[in-house]
Amino acid sequence: MKRDSAHMSARRSAVAAAATDYRVALNQAMQSHQAGDLDTAERLYRDVLERRAGQPDAMHYLGVLCHQQGRSDEGVRLIEAALKITPKHPDAHNNLGNIHKECGRLRDAERSYRKALECGPQHYNAQNNLAVVLEAQERLEEAFEAYAKLLQQAPKFAQGYYLMGMFLRNHAQSREHVEQSVECFRTAYQLNPRNVRALESLGMSLYALHRLEEAAQVYRDWLAREPEHPVPRHMLAACGAAEAPSRAADDYVREVFDAFAESFDEQLLKNLNYRAPQVLAEALGGVLPGVVGALDILDAGCGTGLCAPWLRPYAKQLVGVDLSGGMVDKARARGGYDGLEVAELTAYLQAHPDTYDVVFSADTLVYFGELRDVLDASHAALRPGGWVAFTVEAAEGEDDSVVLSPSGRYQHTRGYVERVLASTGFSHISIRTDTLRKEGGQPVMGWVVLAQRTH
Ligand SMILES: C[S@@+](CC[C@H](N)C(=O)[O-])C[C@H]1O[C@@H](n2cnc3c(N)ncnc32)[C@H](O)[C@@H]1O
Incomplete structure (x- = not known):
């Protein structure tokens, strides 16, 4: 009897020690995760799960981490498994919603945010996210109500305003x-x-x-x-x-686009009606009939990689270059490129003569006023027979001019674009107008430009 109770108490202490151990490891994992050391955090979360199979917090946060590392499907599976054990966890529903949202599954995201709000009606991040996905689905009245409710619930939440x-x-x-x-x-x-x-x-x-x-x-x-x-x-x-500078300064571009990349929500919103990659790729497709998987293509100012799916079918090698490390990180997570580089565009082009069959630049030369240097460098970076394809915002008027508009982007007249392309040695110049996106509810008109280096 005595021996039994000694045995039981030793067992109890061992169980208690194991429990303390896993909590310590979980805390360490969360600290590493917050500090951005994802490899250590992953190892520690997995360690916790080995000691305590099905521990819901470890599964939930490991799910978030997997998504951050580009393994979104695994992330969803882990958070769903955690929610089977703790179904009323608003943060887990909210984080599951974030993965769906960032993967473009807006309906699934909406469902998760609504569940988060059922479990925690005051969860203002979930309320914020719900408003964002309603807006992204263009359900504007519901979105407006959701934002209004957010401001009522969290009147000190700057991001809500x-x-x-x-x-x-x-x-x-x-x-x-x-x-x-x-x-x-x-x-x-x-x-x-x-x-x-x-x-x-x-x-x-x-x-x-x-x-x-x-x-x-x-x-x-x-x-x-x-x-x-x-x-x-x-x-x-x-x-x-x-x-006005002759082009937007490098530190301005980095500042604006690193911040933009960080905030995927806004990106999603701003991408509403954003058509430049598609419109430009379709125009390019018209001059590259039948060329499948054979070309070396540069996505010049690749941003978060929205052009990659349009370019991939033509590409043997698809390389993206951008000044903003934050944008390049997003492009890397999205996938589709054979190479990605953080660099200033003109300098990158100058360093790669006779390398590409296509230089493709959607909505990037709007940060360049003077186009001469970047088009000279594009001409040199193309092989003979190669094409430059780009969009810029259209300035009205028949003259040859560039303005830096109060939006912070440059606008070019058709006459300006034509003159610079011709003087840079390009031929087969085609410039047509199209709507590139909406701003303040109004369409933004642009030039969709193609030109060939013939020799
Ligand atoms: C509006 S985004 C367009 C991104 C992408 N092409 C798309 O269509 O989604 C413009 C991009 O140009 C990049 N950019 C602007 N000036 C640049 C420069 N001088 N060199 C390299 N990238 C530049 C910005 O960092 C930003 O990612």
Whole structure:
């Protein structure tokens, strides 16, 4: 009897020690995960699961981690398994929703966010995400209600005001909506002064309302606080209050697109009606009939990799280049490229003479005012017979000119594009107009351009 109770108590201590061990390992795993050391975190989560099969937190967070590493299907399986054990876990439903959303399965994402809200009605991240996926499905009234509910639930949540401001401006049906967006961006910035995107958006809304002097003042004040910040420097020039550079500075491009890449939600929103990759690829397809899997193609300014699926069928080698490391990371996770490089485009092209059959650039040369250098470098990077294909925003008028518009992007006249292409030695120049995306509810017209290096 005595021996039995000693045995039981030893067993109990061993069980207690194992339980403490797995909790310690789980904590360490979560710390490594938060610090971005994904390999260590994965090893520790798996260690926990070996000691304690089916431990739901370890499965849930390992699922999130798998998705971050591009193994989204495994991530979904793990979180679903965790939810079988703890079905009322709002964070797990929310994270499952995030994976679906980022994989483009908006209906599944919506279902997960609704479940998260059933389990935790005050879960404002889930409410925020629900609004985002409703907007992405163009269910605008429901999305508006969801954003309004979010602001009611979380009146100090800066990001909520920012997203509501974006919603109001992107889907504005009247001037009043744009005016309301101004208030939302001001509040978002007051609540979180580190949210410089709110300031940038504030300037854009003021511009949309033709209150250009007020927009310039926002950037002047910002520059006075942060004299080295590339965004107000660029945007002040875009408002006409400083001299425009010949192309957007490298630090401006990095700042804007690294931030953009971080925020997949907004990316999803902004991609609504974004057609440049498709329109440009279809135009290119018209001059490359029957060429399947045979070409060396550069996706010049590849961003998050949206062009890859359109280019892949033609490519033997598909290489993406972009200045923003954040965008390149997203492109890598999306897949489809044989190589990806973080580099400035003109310099990259100059370093690769006679290398490509196609230089393809969707919505990137809008960050270049003067096109001469980049087109010279494209010509040299192409093999004889190769094609450059790009889109730029259309400036009105018959003259030969470039403007940096208050949106921060350059606009080129057709005459300008034609002259520079011809003077760079390209032939078979084709320039046609198309809608590239919508901004503030209005179509943005662009030039869809093809030209060939013949010798
Ligand atoms: C609007 S995104 C378009 C991305 C992609 N082509 C697409 O259609 O989804 C513009 C991209 O151009 C890149 N970019 C702008 N200026 C650049 C430069 N000088 N060199 C390399 N990349 C540049 C930005 O980092 C950004 O990823």
